[in-house]
Amino acid sequence: VHLEDRDGVITVIKAVSRLKLFSPYESLIIDLEIDENVSRVLVLTLNTAVAEELGKGFGYYNYLAIDREPRVERPSDAIPYPSLSKIDLSYVDHVSRVPCWTYPLVLRNINEVPKYSIFMLLDVVKKYIALMTLSSRVTSYIGPGSRITVFNGKASYEIEMTHLFTYSIDNDPYKVIEDCVHKAAKVSGFKPRKLKKKPIFMQGLGWCSWNALLTEDLSHNNIINIVKGLRERGVPIKWIIVDDGWQIASSPRSYYWFSKVIERLDVDRSRFPYGFQQLVKELKNLGIEFVGLWSTINMYWGGTSKRFIDELDVEGYRYPPFDSYVPPPDIASAYHFYNKFFSWIKDLGFSFLKIDNQWIIHLLYQGTKHVGEASREIEYGLQLAAEVNNLDILNCMSMTPENYSNFLISNVMRTSIDYIPFWKADTKLHILFNTYNSLLFSHIAYPDYDMWITYDPYSKIHAVSRVFSGGPIYITDRHPEKTDVELLKKIVLPDGDVVRVDEPAxxxxxxxxxxxxxxxxxxxxxxxxxxxxxxxxxxxxxxxxxxxxxxxxxxxxxxxxxxxxxxxxxxxxxxxxxxxxxxxxxxxxxxxxxxxxxxxxxxxxxxxxxxxxxxxxxxxxxxxxxxxxxxxxxxxxxxxxxxxxxxxxxxxxxxxxxxx
Missing domain, CATH: 2.60.40.1180 (Golgi alpha-mannosidase II)
Incomplete structure (x- = not known):
């Protein structure tokens, strides 16, 4: 293994194995010796085991928010975080937990850094060290401890030139992070936030259907009635997102909920009997300027059916676990695939996209291409097709190296796991997660702190955090008659502009x-x-x-x-x-x-x-x-x-x- 350090960019020039193939998973393990007196470490990790208790809230509070009986028992308002007792996950356990969000940890010992971490800020004597991992030809992670683990995605005897991580040292903790990101941008596939345009959904106040309707209640009439009710109460909604639930989808193709595939290139007519063009027309008649549509990077959680790609008239890459199809992992084919889909969306009247489930490109093409190569081809094909169709992107479930290393054009990304309505514990952790995650990610894209409900008991603290995020500000109220109009008047100017800080806090x-x-x-x-x-x-x-x-x-x-x-x-x-x-x-x-x-x-x-x-x-x-x-x-x-x-x-x- 030939490693090189060029001004804080650590690169594998070449790695060769003559006895056996490099594993497609943990291909290389590199131990870092940090010869400093480290007193504290701030870590961002993809290891979901640290937030083991958080998932219990979705089955309870998400259903309360849509006036349904909860599916689980009410979780505690004081859940433990972080949980560090079961963090030694195998790779199979790790990917089965959908590791798309980072979680911040403050540790006293660098040896406590969990596996599958992507960033750390070290407090050493009179200075700071920042380190972030990249996806180049391969993907690297930090942990356990100061170890760097390289994920290849494809068995091979050689790993050619690939950038693993960047680091920076300075006596200013904010400058050291920014320098680390700028070094990464020079050798990786993304541009820093300040060099990219601001998406249209950064204008004004938005509304999203997700926590208002989930998939259960998503429909033409419900969207129109809510937006009309908000406008009648003087809430100047400027843009909306039609979230998950509009597709004609299959039943799950395995015991995983995310094995459902999109069956047809059409909207579910039982929910939207007049089609999307009529929905967009009625929304614009209500004063909505921009309408966005939700999709995933692989078209749906489990991909698409053969019929879908035939109707789209594209070639798909077969994904055997779900007997489905996804965009092919070369830029020309990926661009053609996305361009056809986005042209269809644009013709229906939509102005921007929310692209979810982006972490999945880590898994989709294993055995075919090196993970970093496949990820770049897909991300670039996606972003170029969106740009050609004049559709801005809100990135979601995308806090992995395979995603952020390739945000060449995209300039907004979610910076935490989903908002959970009405839950005291999530309110506290949601603000904690977004605040510390944004230390890194705000240099790559505008941070999206997610939607919130204005009649949530903790709405005020959510509203303040969104205003300080520097990113998009949007609500997800189901009942316009309950909307806290007085709170929104403190956020929205009469011309519809929203107040926010000059730069992400x-x-x-x-x-x-x-x-x-x-x-x-x-x-x-x-x-x-x-x-x-x-x-x-x-x-x-x-x-x-x-x-x-x-x-x-x-x-x-x-x-x-x-x-x-x-x-x-x-x-x-x-x-x-x-x-x-x-x-x-x-x-x-x-x-x-x-x-x-x-x-x-x-x-x-x-x-x-x-x-x-x-x-x-x-x-x-x-x-x-x-x-x-x-x-x-x-x-x-x-x-x-x-x-x-x-x-x-x-x-x-x-x-x-x-x-x-």
Whole structure:
């Protein structure tokens, strides 16, 4: 085995075995020696055993949300996480658990890193080390411990040049992650988020059918009635997703639920008797600008029938376990396959796609091609066909190296396992997972924190996390009469724009290596809004205790100019002045949340923004302080919170400009 390190890119130049074939599974095992005093490790792992208890919530709460009897007993509101006792999974066990999501872990010992991890951030003496794995010709994983395991996907005597992972070292933990990703982008098949266009569904507030209807109740009438009800209540939904359940699908072809295949190139007429064109037409008549359609990277969970590919007039690759067909693993054939399907979708009036089940390309082509080669051909064929048809993609179940290493065009990805409605435990873990996962993935694509129900008991904390995600913001209400319109008014401007931070938020430096679910600390995430520092603070403690903690501007993930700052609490109205070196004490009870806005004080004056919105600076278009005079312009009218001559004031605006 010939390994090379080129400026933090670890590459197998060539690996040769003359005695026996390299296994298609654990082909190579490479032990890393990290000669540093590692005090803490933040890990993102695909090992689903660490979240063993989480799956119990789906069979209970998902059915409550659609007014059905739960299928399982109610799970605990304080489930253990992480579970580290059964993490030594065999490869077969690992892939049978659908390992498509990463789970963050904070560990004290690098030897505790579980198998099938993809990223780690090490806290060493006065510096940080970041390491992320890639899918090039093969795919690599971290663990157990500091071991790198290489997955080939095809038995062979040789493994030719393939990039395994990148690493970076720096004294800034945020810069070290960004540098690590940029190194990966140079040798891998993706572009960083900032170099790609923003998808259309980043505009305005969205609605998705999934938690509102599941597959059981998905239909033309139910979608139209819900969207009409939301619009009548003044909720300016701009885009929607028709999720799973529209297909003509088979019964499962094995004991796995995901062995169902799509049978016909058509919509289920028992659910959509007028076809999709009529559905899209009626939605646009209700004011919906963009309609998206759900599918999977392999067309359906288990692939397609022979009849489907004949109707699509394409060649398929046979997948023997389910006697089904999937797109072929070469870019020309994959592009042709997807282009035919996406052209059909585009002709029906759809504007974008949600592509689910993307992790499955890790499995589909084993024995035919090296896993990295097959994955790249499929991902590129998919993205190019979508681009040609002017269809943006929301990527889902796609947090594996085979996916993120190939996001050349795609620029939004889900960053956690599904939202589970009404469940206290999931609310806490959902916010934890998205926050820490986004440390890595927000450099590759806009993070999607998933939909939520506005009449969920914990809707407020969900809403704040979505606004700070920097990604798409969308709801999944079933009952428009229950929709929390007042909450949405704090998020959506009159023109339909949604408030959000300038960049995806990151955990503050003091909680980077903390565990807010199990420790007595508040989760703090920070970004800027129109250039103003903003911090969201959450109490997601498992035991539900009240916690007192502090916010410090020196712990933000970006540099803050020294000096005095006015601060303002969005939910309590608490306000004051603090030095940039001071700590601001804050106390929150279980699942309470607050947002603090900070504004530099100049000659005793500062402006916060409009108090009617979750992010007061967002509606501001211009802001200046000259010779002790404050002037600002806003897109909408409202109540301006400002510090004037050292005193806080609330001034109703008569127009969209103000001078103080």
């Amino acid at each position: 990151s955990p503050t430096k003091d909680v980077l290596f903390s565990d807010p679910y199990n420790e007595d600390v508040l989760l703090k995430i920070a970004s800027r809004c129109r250039g103003f520092p903003v911090v969201a603070v959450f109490n997601i403690n498992r035991e539900g205790i009240t916690i007192t903690d502090s916010i410090s501007l020196k712990h933000l993930p970006f540099n803050v100019e020294p000096g005095l700052y006015a601060y303002y609490s969005v939910f309590t109205g608490r306000c004051g002045i603090m030095d940039s070196s001071d700590d601001l004490k804050i106390t929150l009870g279980e699942l309470e949340v607050d947002i603090y806005v900070f504004s530099k004080v100049i000659d005793g004056n500062a402006i916060i923004g409009l108090k009617e919105y979750i992010l007061p600076p967002y509606p501001m278009t211009t802001y200046s302080i000259k010779e002790k005079n404050i002037s600002a312009k806003f897109r909408v009218q409202g109540t301006v919170v400002a510090l004037i001559n050292g005193l806080f004031n609330e001034i109703p605006t008569q127009g969209t400009a103000i001078e103080l």
